[in-house]
Amino acid sequence: MSDMQDSERLARIFKALMHPARLDILEILRDDEHCVCHMEAHLGYRQAYISQQLTVLREAGLVDDRRDGWNIFYRVSEPRVFNLIDQARAMLGISGDTARAATQPAACPCPKCAARKNAHEKQSLVTDV
Amino acid sequence: MSDMQDSERLARIFKALMHPARLDILEILRDDEHCVCHMEAHLGYRQAYISQQLTVLREAGLVDDRRDGWNIFYRVSEPRVFNLIDQARAMLGISGDTARAATQPAACPCPKCAARKNAHEKQSLVTDV
């Protein structure tokens, strides 16, 4: 594995990034770790499909996962990958803002989003009074 | 073409870089433009093979070419691609020096190398006298 040519090891990184769905997934993971069903809701891909792409990212060493009850939370294990992506974005003249154009579902069923929603509702309940 | 998803346009860049031979070629073009036979001599790939990979790089908008007599000289049209490569290299902990590990042939038949060799011989002729 480490006796591989440099160019081949480099190529492996780029190969992991050469797929739109995987880039979308990484973009979702830019700010925080997230469970698969969160990505499912926000990206609109099927669960199995996302899981397949996550496997590629995991095998490339770009993401790690952690189980918490029912959910498995993925996070970027190599944050420098975002330097790569941002650099490529700059080459295309794409501003970083347009990156957040992922579908924002009316309601994400994932526990993290549910918790946040509950917090907000409690918040507005307080402010309403 | 420009109505493509951002992630798809990004993916295209990475797709062009996902191949070891193409990375080797870009590495040769890092310092200067070079003809195909120069790459052939320095990388050890067949001419047609290099030409095929150059076509991929050209279609990805990463290199441009210019004819000069018999030779066609290729150059990197988007130098920021080296930021990408260097960034990926950093992720792997590969120093930039090892990048220059391309085969150094005893004699490169390309006109640019021939010119340089002649200059050197003239030089040593002078110093010999």
Add this chain to the structure above:
DNA sequence: TAGACTTATTCGGTTTATTGAATATAATTA
């Protein structure tokens, strides 16, 4: 333990990339 829920894996058909071999094209020189 049964059932519900989330995520992973396997299988198979389709598409795309790779790459060697042969050949074509374009510029140059004699």
Add this chain to the structure above:
DNA sequence: TAATTATATTCAATAAACCGAATAAGTCTA
């Protein structure tokens, strides 16, 4: 114009990636 040189393209076989469908594997709750 014919021969030469450098490069590009085409073809075909193999390999790899893609991705939908079905199903398996963990984990939690009742």
